[in-house]
Amino acid sequence: MNQYEQEINQLMLEIFNRILVTEEKALSRGEFKDLSVAEMHTLEGIGLYNSRTMSETAAILEITTGTLTVAVDRLVRKGYVARNRDASDRRVVRVCLTRKGKLAYRMHNKFHTLLVDRITEPLSTEQRDVLLTTLKGIAGFVGEQYRRYTEYPEKQEKRTGQPHETRTTRLEGTL
Numbered sequence: 001m002n003q004y005e006q007e008i009n010q011l012m013l014e015i016f017n018r019i020l021v022t023e024e025k026a027l028s029r030g031e032f033k034d035l036s037v038a039e040m041h042t043l044e045g046i047g048l049y050n051s052r053t054m055s056e057t058a059a060i061l062e063i064t065t066g067t068l069t070v071a072v073d074r075l076v077r078k079g080y081v082a083r084n085r086d087a088s089d090r091r092v093v094r095v096c097l098t099r100k101g102k103l104a105y106r107m108h109n110k111f112h113t114l115l116v117d118r119i120t121e122p123l124s125t126e127q128r129d130v131l132l133t134t135l136k137g138i139a140g141f142v143g144e145q146y147r148r149y150t151e152y153p154e155k156q157e158k159r160t161g162q163p164h165e166t167r168t169t170r171l172e173g174t175l
Contacts (some may be wrong), residue, residue, distance in 0.1 A: 019115070026111060033155045034078055042071045043080060043097060044103050051084070051096035062150070081106060 001010065023037050032040075045061040046052055051151055058068040071161035072095055075165075080101035086092035097105060 022110065023108075027108075030107070032107065035104060039071060039075060039078075039080075040104065040108050042068070042075060043101055044108070044136070046081065046095050046097055046101075048097065048102060048105050051094040053086070054093050054095060062101060075101070 020037065023040070026034060027037060027040060032077050035043075042057075042061065045057050054068055055066050058065045061068065070081060072081055076083055078097055082098050084096070086094050102120070117164055120131070120138055123131065
């Protein structure tokens with residue numbers, strides 16, 4: 001990598017790591033110190049207003065229903081989530097945030113709002129457009145890599161037309 005690429009790489013790593021650590025520290029010192037960042041993101045996946053089925057929530061979070069069940073069990077015990085059977089189909093389990101869960105959701109959302117405001121406030125309209133376009137490009141690339149490493153081999157083969165073992169995408173300077 002040249003100097004420019006090294007600086008971009010370093011800044012991206014620093015931003016990513018500091019956001020994660022800041023979220024963890026804010027949670028550990030705040031009113032909701034019994035929540036982990038993963039649990040907070042589960043609350044976000046469940047959503048603020050409507051109840052969702054476990055399957056819908058798992059799909060939103062891109063985790064298995066089994067993994068979600070473990071997380072929801074903990075969140076129910078802690079008082080952040082309520083679990084109910086669907087009125088029309090008793091086999092379906094719905095989850096929703098309790099009052100405590102909604103408060104935690106709103107406080108966490110405030111953190112993200114403050115972060116975005118601090119980043120975008122000093123920017124001109126043109127700079128905001130460039131930032132948004134750049135972030136969309138980064139998100140698209142990272143999304144492709146995420147799917148590459150998380151899809152089941154048969155899904156990759158169906159999508160790409162190539163067997164999983166022979167598919168190659170090179171990431172310069174990583175892994």
